[in-house]
Amino acid sequence: MQKLILVFLVLVGSQVLGQGLSTKNKKAIELYTEADNYRVRGQFTQAINLLNEAITRDKNFEEAYYRLATIYKAQEKFEWAQQTLEKGYELAKPDPRKRMYLYELAAVNLWQGKYEPCKKYATEFLLIEKDDYKKVALAKVWQTQADYALANTMAYDYVITPLSDSVNVFPMQYFPTVTADGMQLIFTARYGGNRNDNEDLVVSTKRPNGEWGEPVSLSANINTVQREGASTISADGRHLIFTVCGASGCDLYESRKTGNNWSKPKNMGPNINSARWDAQPSLSADGRELYFVSERAGGLGGYDIWYSQLTDKGWSKAINAGPAINTPHDEISPYVHVNNRELYFVSNGLPGYGGYDIYKIQKAEAAWGKPINMGKPLNDHHDQYSFIVSALGDQGYYSREESKNRSRLYRIVLPQQLVTSFSGNVVSGTVTDATSQQPIRAQIELYNLVEKKSVSKVFSDSVTGQYLIVLPGGAEYALYVDKPGFLFNSEYFNYKEGNQHAVTKNITLEPVHENAAIILNNIFFDTDKYELRPESMLELEKVVTFLANNPSIIIEIAGHTDNSGTETYNLKLSENRAKSVASFLVSKNIKQAQIQIRGYGSKKPRVANTTDYNRQQNRRIEFRIIAITSK
Incomplete structure (x- = not known):
């Protein structure tokens, strides 16, 4: 540029x-x-x-x-x-x-x-x-x-290889984006070498052998006679924000996927789009922040990076990302990593090797640090564009203009010293009705147990039941799956130790009926104690909300232990833990008549008490619907 x-x-x-x-x-x-x-x-x-x-x-x-x-x-x-x-x-x-x-x-x-x-x-x-x-x-x-x-003449130990000719099939291909599970690569294809030639969005799907398949048009609803350009895909691959350029300029549009079909795109409106050039979006993994490039008034240079936050009323008015990122010159191609702590972008106004270089900047305590040049040979005297990084942070993709009007997509393995210490972990699967076994649309919300705040919220696909959510490394999480008319599902994930492998978790939701039961996986006690630990409060509040919304339901709070200790001791401990849960519910104005308690000790193990992991599964709190009274 x-x-x-x-x-x-x-x-x-x-x-x-x-x-x-x-x-x-x-x-x-x-x-x-x-x-x-x-x-x-x-x-x-x-x-x-x-x-x-x-x-x-x-x-x-x-x-x-x-x-x-x-x-x-x-x-x-x-x-x-x-x-x-x-x-x-x-x-x-x-x-x-x-x-x-x-x-x-x-x-x-x-x-x-x-x-x-x-x-x-x-x-x-x-x-x-x-x-x-x-x-x-x-x-x-x-x-x-x-x-x-x-x-700065030292070169990092990057491994840079072009994607196969079955992917690089167009005169120019650029602005790649990838789903969090790394299975779909979406990019912009230009059908000719001239700047005004038609552009479309295409998608390549990873084959079982790990190779990328031949790209195909993303959707007839998305690709039109106008030029569809740089895009960003949500972590689960079902929310697309992309650039549409016409005679009067470029705006950002969005489309959502249900089953295999993309909806008709909608302009994102005046809080995002201006009368000037707006393009090159990047959506955070939690879907709550959108970064993009604009040349609107109020910037610090020519092209600046701006961002908007998703509120209950929609996207907020865009805000300039500020002088930590933007210079008096041009900043383009933002990519916010799935950990939501690192932003990769391209600048021609920062110290570098000439033209546009790729930079990384980290956020700490809600403030951006200092941009870091990603070094040679990724950066050189040529222009670099559109760099993205995988969820684990160890590899990425970018486009390189090899000659005038000719570019290709490359895969890059990052040197260890540049791999993020804040990786993202992918949990995916399906949500189905436990009775009919049919897919259902349910809300999946992720909470940080220590900070007691929502980190991300997505919905499973109403046609396939599929969902995908990203858990940033370095914390413990509660995952809740909710749908009206069903018992909520509770899952626990510990990612405090950093990188983990992707997890497949298929979830069944039990319709509300007598004897329907769930395990409360995020209620915690210290060993041999029955006092509730602070990180249990989120789960307990979920139970409070459920009972308050369903006053005709009577539940049993059941405590269970493993087979360590005597039977008498285990019965007493499990009963006391159930009482602690019931006492909390009553303190939140749940009627005592809605709650019964029982301690089962080690009498009802979920699995054999043969390993530490199995014994941990048997130490649990459950609640079961024992009656539904008439209103």
């Missing part, structure tokens, strides 16, 4: 040098003028031939060298542009012409990774240019990038 903007500036600026030409050769001037007519129409081959002929007529025709260099630069033939600029610089008269050459020589050297000459030319330019603040600002960035690149 930076290069395209600068090409435009150079093409406009070069016309100034066409006034008062240095040559007196009429034929050379005629060829120069004719070449300019071809140049402005984008017919570069004809323009190059005519300019070379003009130089043959007068080898000291300085403006012809400059004009020729701008064309090479537009074609991204930076070495040819550099050589041509050097010849013109030798012929150029003192300021202001020489400063134009210094500026352009700094740029084309940076884009070739020639940092020493870039620094030299940028420094010389800054010594004499004081008025053109835009060029001064860019030259300072180039100078900083050259200094950074010269001081």
Whole structure:
């Protein structure tokens, strides 16, 4: 993007040098003028031939060298542009012409990774240019990038490989996004090499052998005659937010998937979209924060990263991500990791290796830290875009522009020192009716047991019953599955120790009826104690809500132990634990008449008491519906 903007500036600026030409050769001037007519129409081959002929007529025709260099630069033939600029610089008269050459020589050297000459030319330019603040600002960035690149030559041990030709089937493919389970890769496909060629969203599904399948159109509801671009997919793969570009600009749209069908997209409205360019979304794994790129008023630079939070009333008015992330230049391609603590993004305004580099920034105590350059060879003097990282944080995907109008998708294995310490863990499965065995749509909500707050909320698919939720590493969680007319389901997960393997958990919900029972997996007691631990409060409040909403239901709170200890001791301990639960419920205005208690000791084990794990399963609190009275 930076290069395209600068090409435009150079093409406009070069016309100034066409006034008062240095040559007196009429034929050379005629060829120069004719070449300019071809140049402005984008017919570069004809323009190059005519300019070379003009130089043959007068080898000291300085403006012809400059004009020729701008064309090479537009074609991204930076070495040819550099050589041509050097010849013109030798012929150029003192300021202001020489400063134009210094500026352009700094740029084309940076884009070739020639940092020493870039620094030299940028420094010389800054010594004499004081008025053109835009060029001064860019030259300072180039100078900083050259200094950074010269001081940071060590390469990380990345393993970078292109995806197979069965995936990279389009002239250009970019902006990948992946579901949290790593099974679906969605990306933007451009069907031609020109910027205005049609773009669609396509999806590749991982095969049993681990290879990606051939991409297919995501949906006829999503891909239209307009250009559908950069997208983000929810962790469970059923909520898509994507970019739609038309003649008047780009906006963000959303679509939801039920079964195998995507809904008709809806514009996300004025809290997200502006009258300017809005694109490149990234949705957090909990679905509550949306990051995207906008050039709206109120930013810190050209393109800035903004974010919006999901409230009970919908998406909040977008807020600028602030100076920890945004610079006076351009920040694009945000990707918020599933741990919701790390943001990856691309910038051309931070210290780096030239052009757009990929950075990572971590959040602590609700504030962003300092951006970290992801280093070589991921970053180099070329532009990098659209980097995403897997849930475990050990690998990712990004697109690389290999030549003009040609890009491919790459898989990258991260070096250990750059692997996130806050990985995400995927729990997935189905939710079904225990009686009919049919899939049902239920709410699945995740709570941090220590912080006692909701972390994420999703719904199972009404057609397939499938769900997927991400549990950030480093905490203990309660997972609740709810649907009106059913007993809620309670699960416990301990991810305090960091990385875990993905878990499949198929859940059946019991319709409300007599003898329906559930295990309260998130009620905790210390060994040989019956006082409720603080992290039990979430589960107990769920029981309170259930009984308050169902006053006609009478339940039995049952305590169970393993076979350690005597039978008499176990009976007493289990009864006391049941009493503790009942006492809490009564303290929350649940009528005593709705509750009965019983301690079963070790008489009703779920599994044989043969291992520590099995004994843990047998130490539990259950509640069972023993009667449903008439209202």
